[in-house]
Amino acid sequence: MIDQISFQTAARTVDHLGREQIADAPTAVSELWKNAFDAYATDVELNVYDGSDPVAALLDNGHGMNREDFVSRWLVVGTQSKITADTTSADDRNGLRPRPRQGQKGIGRLSCANLGPLLLFVSKRRNQKIVAALVDWRLFENPFLTLGDIRLPVTELDSLHELLPQLPELARQLLRNVDGDGDENYSKRVIAAWSSFDALHTAEVRDGSAVRETAPxxxxxxxxxxxxxxxxxxxxxxxWTGxxxxxxxxxxxxxxxDLAVHVQHQILSPIGQDAKDRLIQTLSSFVDPFYDPSSHELNAVDPHFHYAVRTWRGDRSELLLGTDKQFSxxxxxxxxxxxxxxxxxxxxFRGRVKAFGEWQEARCEIRPPADLRIGGRADA
Structure with missing residues (x-):
């Protein structure tokens, strides 16, 4: 007898695709900024706040999402590939001309896991309700769960002022992924999975190989x-500001x-300083640095996209980098x-060359290697 059997997807697949495929926090921020660009945002920010538990906020004014978008797009891994035509409506483009899509593999949203385990997602489309969700990326580290076992709490709001009062309930419902809920079969399955994961941690502590201080x-x-x-x-x-x-x-x-170091008050170690430098190096000149409205350049196009990274210590902010500070x-x-x-x-390549301060009269032409072959895939 021949059976038809489907692949089963382990929850850790999300962990592998997100946190483990992104080099570091600056690269993760870059991927999330690309998503904001694809959403036709004109302004995007990374704000890092001090406190006993530092928090980062990535904010944009793109077209946003409603509940349906969040469920059918944000929660679907592998969407928004370059091979997919841009079907963004004129209203969602907010008066901007069509943009070349930057997000390539549909995993940019998973980059959040490289910034910290807790994520509060909030989004709003024009003339629609606000959608909010709470995620703990550590749920996806459990090797004993399948992807279908994890259920994220999602809510719709009429006003942003309803958001913070709902956080305790969102947290309570998210915790059902660990402690179970009213569904007996589901509860039995997830409780057993976390019991096994905690037992694995106990064994790692015993043999000295544990990387976590606390049981998952x-x-x-x-x-x-x-x-x-x-x-x-x-x-x-x-x-929020209107x-x-x-x-x-x-x-x-x-x-x-990599992010918390930006709001530390003590003198940084070489490792901490390197983390700060990498953020600036990765995110500087995020958009075309050769656009200058006061000067013509052959390839320059105004991207209508402004970005900034700020740190906050109390009520005082410091601009680390931004569009106005970039190389140009x-x-x-x-x-x-x-x-x-x-x-x-x-x-x-066809163009011109400037050597020793003088533009050369002869045109420059550089051909690709004769044995170069271009792949046939649209996203190659």
Whole structure:
């Protein structure tokens, strides 16, 4: 007899695709900014707040999501590939011309796991209700759960002022993924899975190989009982202030070292300083640095996309980087050597060369290697 059997997806697949496929926190932020660009945002920010439990807020004024979008797109791994045509409506483009899609593999949203385990997702589309959800990425680390075992609490709100009072209930419902709920079969399955995972941690502690200080289930219960999110972390969001009717806020708790180091008060170690430097190096010149409205350049296009990274210590903020502080065309105008041109569809670069301060009369043409073969996939 021949049976038809489907693949089963372990919950850890999300962990592998998100946290383990992203190099570090700056790369994760870059991936999330790409998603904001694809949502036709014109402003995006990363704000890192100090406190006993530092929090990061990634805020944009893109077209946002409603509940249906969140369920059918955000929670579906592998969407938004380059091979998918951009079907964003004119209304959602907010007056902007179509943009080339930046998100490639549909896992950018999973990058949040590289910033910290707790995520408060809040989003709003124009003239629609607000959607909010709470995620603890550590749920996806349990090797004894399947992806279908994890259920995330999602709610709709008429006003943002309803959000913070609902956090305890969102946390309570998220905790059902560890302690079970009214469904006997489901409860039995998840309780056994966390018991096995905790037992694995106990064995690792015993043989000295543990990487966690606290048993997995206990850590989740502890952190959901004391969520660090408050009004301060939403105060810079344009939807919260009324400056925008739409956008998305990703509020992250339990920050990794790469982000928490930016609001530390003590003198940084070389490792901490390296983490700060990598954030600036990765996110600087996120958009085309050669666009300058006061100067013509062959390939430059105004992206209508402004970004900033700020740190907050109490009520005082510091701008670490932003569109106005990035490397630009003005910085290379005085250089003695430049090459400027276009790469055509035939793979040939055509342009001009500046050498020792003078533009050369002869046109520059650079052809690809004769044995180069381009792949046939649209997303290659």
């Amino acid at each position: 289930a206990e850590a989740i219960r502890r952190d959901l009982a004391r969520l660090p999110f408050n009004e301060r972390h939403l105060a810079q969001w344009q939807v 400056e925008a009717e739409h956008g998305t806020a990703l509020i992250v708790g339990g920050l990794t070292h 065309l003005r910085d290379i105008e005085p250089l003695e050597h430049r090459i400027e041109g276009r790469l055509g569809p035939d793979g040939v």
